[in-house]
Amino acid sequence: MNNFIFENDTKVYFGKGCVKEYLSSVLSHYGKTVMLAYGGGAIKKNGIYDEIVEALTAAEKTVVEFAGIMANPTYAKVLEGAARVREKGVDFILGVGGGSVMDCCKAVSLAARYEGDIWNDFWERAGIVDLEPLPLGFVVTVTGTGSECNGGAVITNEERKIKTGRDYPACNAKFAMLDPVYTMTVPLRQTVSGGFDILSHIMETYFSEPNEDNVSDNISEALMKSVIHNLREVIKNPKDYTARSNLMWAATMAENRIIKLGKRCDFQCHQMEHQLGAYTDCNHGEGLAVLHPVYYRHIYKDGLPKFIRFAENVWNIPREGMSDEELAKSGVESLAMFIAEIGLPTTLTELGITDEALLGKVADSCNIAPGSYKKMTAEEIRQILKESI
Structure with missing residues (x-):
């Protein structure tokens, strides 16, 4: 085999009921204000949202919502999320959904801590992440991208008609919770x-x-x-x-x-x-x-x-x-x-x-x-x- 260096620091909680069992206690290790990020609102119809909010309440967190993340997350949506993080003093991002939500959250975590243009400096070309992105965790509801255990994020720049991805280990989630039962809510x-x-x-x-x-x-x-x-x-x-x-x-x-x-x-x-x-x-x-x-x-x-x-x-x-x-x-x-x-x-x-x-x-x-x-x-x-x- 060729030479390599391996790194992956995302802790995985896998299996039926893992969110109910672990999420509240895991969140206790992070700051007071959590941004709850999700897509079009399906989690509010299938009961997952209620379970997540219950865990956040048990952990005594202040919740800031960031909804409407689209199937192909845009750079504009990333900037919207970063602005909300700064405005509300968010300490931690919790993404609930599939690859699009996770990718958007990782880009937001970097954009919220970076003063420059993250598209030019990290997506148009590969950059060096010499800062600490905002910490984040995921509750996965859609199987496919595997984005839960890497620092990769695919973002679409609508103005330039460019969709591209980068993988920065610094953007890895602190934890990922994978309950296969949640995927049964997906068409x-x-x-x-x-x-x-x-x-x-x-x-x-x-x-x-x-x-x-x-x-x-x-x-x-x-x-x-x-x-x-x-x-x-x-x-x-x-x-x-x-x-x-x-x-x-x-x-x-x-x-x-x-x-x-x-x-x-x-x-x-x-x-x-x-x-x-x-x-x-x-x-x-x-x-x-x-x-x-x-x-x-x-x-x-x-x-x-x-x-x-x-x-x-x-x-x-x-x-x-x-x-x-x-x-x-x-x-x-x-x-x-x-x-x-x-x-x-x-x-x-x-x-x-x-x-x-x-x-x-x-x-x-x-x-x-x-x-x-x-x-x-x-x-x-x-x-x-x-x-x-």
């Missing part, structure tokens, strides 16, 4: 979309160098098989606690940096989807589902050994006289069939995206990921997007 479509995002994160790490035997790839294969199996189980029975708990932990494992150790990582497909989202505000997991098979058809010959492993070890495809290229391609097509099986869109048309001129803008604005098996160009990205229609 099945959102659950499936988030589940594919988990699979995407693992594939983006797996399909990169090194190709030599390494622990990270072995773990990734096991995680991919688990996600595929448990997504099928959740679709059959949305109340299946075991399947939901497995998906929830797989999401964390995909993005807590463990499987990235010693890996170069790709994330070109994420770069494409991020810019697609910047221009269309499409659902992240659904956009990835459309793009991944098309992208892999373009690169599988350049990463042949790994794509063969994918076919054999993840999809259990026997060689049966197939050439290396045929076997590798069969793994990509098995992925495409799985996407259709679980009801995710397979074309951009299904997402309402058909404007080739707009897709040209997406391609031209897309970052080129250095970890891809094949060096991408704006022209080839444009072709991938066109083939995805």
